Amino acid sequence: MLKRKRFIFAMLAILPTLAIFAYVRLYPIADTLRLSLYQWNILSKNKPFIGLANFRELMGDHLFLDALINTTIIAFGVLALTIPMALVIAALIFHRTRSRMAGFYETAVFIPHVVSLVPAAMAWKWIFDARLGPLNALLDFFGIPMQNWLFDPVLSVICIIVLCSWQALGYAVLIYLVGFKNLPVSLYEAAKLDGASGRQSFWHLSIPMLKPITLYVSVVTLVSGFNVYAQAFVLASDAQGAPGRQVRVLVLDMLENSFRNYRVGYAASEAVVLLVIVLVLTLIQFSMLREKGKA
Amino acid sequence: MTMDTMRTVEPTAEELKEGLRLRRKKKLTNLAIDTFLIVVSIMMLLPLVFLVANAFKTPAEMLSWPPTIIPRDPTIANFSAVLGDTPLLRWIGNSIAFAVLSTIAIVATSAIAGYVFGKFRFRTMNILFALFLATAIVPFEVYMIPLYFQAKTLGILNSLWGLLLGYLVMSFGIFLVRQNVIHSIPDELLEAARIDGAGEFWIFFRIVLPLLRGALGALAVLAFFQAWTAFAWPMIVATTRSSYTIEVGLALFQTGFTVDLGRLSAASATVLIPSILLFVLLRRNFVQGVASTGLKE
Numbered sequence: 316m317l318k319r320k321r322f323i324f325a326m327l328a329i330l331p332t333l334a335i336f337a338y339v340r341l342y343p344i345a346d347t348l349r350l351s352l353y354q355w356n357i358l359s360k361n362k363p364f365i366g367l368a369n370f371r372e373l374m375g376d377h378l379f380l381d382a383l384i385n386t387t388i389i390a391f392g393v394l395a396l397t398i399p400m401a402l403v404i405a406a407l408i409f410h411r412t413r414s415r416m417a418g419f420y421e422t423a424v425f426i427p428h429v430v431s432l433v434p435a436a437m438a439w440k441w442i443f444d445a446r447l448g449p450l451n452a453l454l455d456f457f458g459i460p461m462q463n464w465l466f467d468p469v470l471s472v473i474c475i476i477v478l479c480s481w482q483a484l485g486y487a488v489l490i491y492l493v494g495f496k497n498l499p500v501s502l503y504e505a506a507k508l509d510g511a512s513g514r515q516s517f518w519h520l521s522i523p524m525l526k527p528i529t530l531y532v533s534v535v536t537l538v539s540g541f542n543v544y545a546q547a548f549v550l551a552s553d554a555q556g557a558p559g560r561q562v563r564v565l566v567l568d569m570l571e572n573s574f575r576n577y578r579v580g581y582a583a584s585e586a587v588v589l590l591v592i593v594l595v596l597t598l599i600q601f602s603m604l605r606e607k608g609k610a
Numbered sequence: 611m612t613m614d615t616m617r618t619v620e621p622t623a624e625e626l627k628e629g630l631r632l633r634r635k636k637k638l639t640n641l642a643i644d645t646f647l648i649v650v651s652i653m654m655l656l657p658l659v660f661l662v663a664n665a666f667k668t669p670a671e672m673l674s675w676p677p678t679i680i681p682r683d684p685t686i687a688n689f690s691a692v693l694g695d696t697p698l699l700r701w702i703g704n705s706i707a708f709a710v711l712s713t714i715a716i717v718a719t720s721a722i723a724g725y726v727f728g729k730f731r732f733r734t735m736n737i738l739f740a741l742f743l744a745t746a747i748v749p750f751e752v753y754m755i756p757l758y759f760q761a762k763t764l765g766i767l768n769s770l771w772g773l774l775l776g777y778l779v780m781s782f783g784i785f786l787v788r789q790n791v792i793h794s795i796p797d798e799l800l801e802a803a804r805i806d807g808a809g810e811f812w813i814f815f816r817i818v819l820p821l822l823r824g825a826l827g828a829l830a831v832l833a834f835f836q837a838w839t840a841f842a843w844p845m846i847v848a849t850t851r852s853s854y855t856i857e858v859g860l861a862l863f864q865t866g867f868t869v870d871l872g873r874l875s876a877a878s879a880t881v882l883i884p885s886i887l888l889f890v891l892l893r894r895n896f897v898q899g900v901a902s903t904g905l906k907e
Contacts, residue, residue: 407646538749
């Protein structure tokens with residue numbers, strides 16, 4: 316009787332949240348999967364089922380492949396820049412935990428992660444600006460030829476990687492700091508007694524013991540890298556009417572297909588590709604963690 | 611006792627020397643580390659510092675090399691130009707309203723769901739929780755297009771409610787509360803209240819919520835910043851100039867033909883300064899919230 320009463324309370328309490336969740340999360344996810352199998356042009360009334368034809372078309376779509384390649388390069392570029400830097404910075408901040416400056420370091424590294432994306436991107440837009448930017452001025456000062464950073468197809472991808480890494484670093488450092496604080500102190504003391512230097516215990520103790528954290532941060536960084544959009548929009552869109560070359564990324568391509576070309580089903584199949592990438596990355600993380608658990 | 615035995619052993623002169631050398635070496639290492647970290651910190655902050663500085667510069671000074679951090683003759687012309695060109699304050703107002711409402715919705719839904727999933731271990735609840743868990747990794751970008759059409763059907767495009775539709779629940783918030791409920795609210799406490807005849811609603815509002823204050827505070831800060839910095843969803847849902855959030859407004863403003871960097875910097879600084887101040891004030895909460903995202907295992 317009492318148990319039944321508690322069950323009814325639990326159901327009543329969860330119901331509003333569940334209803335909202337079903338409407339704004341479950342349904343649209345299912346709808347994405349469904350739409351990816353249909354040819355749906357917003358302008359036309361009928362919505363024929365076409366199976367995997369959308370996906371087949373994606374494989375030959377240059378714009379999409381271009382976006383996929385760019386996005387992959389950006390995601391892995393950010394990963395390669397962020398993780399090693401975050402690990403070293405976190406180790407050093409942790410080493411200086413008791414100093415008065417530790418709070419300042421943490422805040423300074425973390426601020427780029429919390430400030431609004433677009434205003435922060437604006438700062439970098441100025442830095443990379445070909446005519447007014449300090450980066451070119453600096454290059455010129457050292458006699459290196461100035462570059463057209465935001466309009467060159469290769470350089471603009473690098474610019475986006477730098478901007479995204481600048482923003483991602485703070486998060487990675489913070490998670491690593493939590494990891495360092497949870498490492499057993501006794502192990503380091505034992506290593507010290509055995510004559511290990513700080514650098515040795517960093518390589519042979521910290522890095523292996525932080526492997527689960529590294530995996531977690533890597534997957535989070537990669538997933539947010541694959542969802543990059545705002546950074547590319549601000550840095551590499553057709554700014555100020557110049558004939559800029561856009562850096563196509565997945566989300567941008569998807570939104571263009573949906574809202575400029577009115578091909579919603581096609582855009583949904585791109586979303587499914589994005590979902591598959593994220594799922595694969597997460598599965599890799601879990602299977603690597605499990606392997607470690609067994610060993 | 612140990613102190614006494616320690617004191618009786620006199621260190622030799624050589625040992626003293628060695629200790630001094632080690633201490634000096636440690637000091638030097640720390641100095642090097644501090645120097646490195648200060649350089650890193652400054653490099654991280656420099657783009658933002660320059661952005662704020664640029665906002666107060668004249669067009670001529672913007673071009674000068676090396677760039678100045680404190681403008682030689684500060685001007686507010688950029689700010690007045692931006693406020694004349696754009697409904698900047700309106701956009702900021704939209705963003706604040708959106709972020710506050712989203713925070714309220716996320717804190718409320720997470721508190722209730724987290725509590726139920728944490729303390730009512732019926733099989734139905736476990737299945738529902740697995741459902742929440744399974745969809746947590748799906749990025750928003752994956753399902754925002756169908757969600758857009760739902761907003762369209764509801765007739766709430768270009769409104770605050772349309773923006774809000776995408777930011778009503780947060781899977782991570784539910785996990786965070788559930789974790790806290792499990793670890794910090796003992797079953798005995800709830801049982802005792804039930805034996806005293808307290809109703810379930812009374813228990814939730816009078817016992818559970820006060821005990822969750824810390825976790826909900828951290829979640830609120832996370833939720834606020836999440837909505838404040840949202841981009842892709844506001845970009846597709848808010849398409850009229852008066853319904854833009856500040857992020858969308860700025861992003862579209864900067865693609866204009868006649869926009870110069872001074873005015874862009876002024877607009878950006880107007881947004882950045884309050885959010886940095888807010889962050890510094892709420893830093894503890896924020897760090898606690900973000901740090902717990904990494905501790906899901």
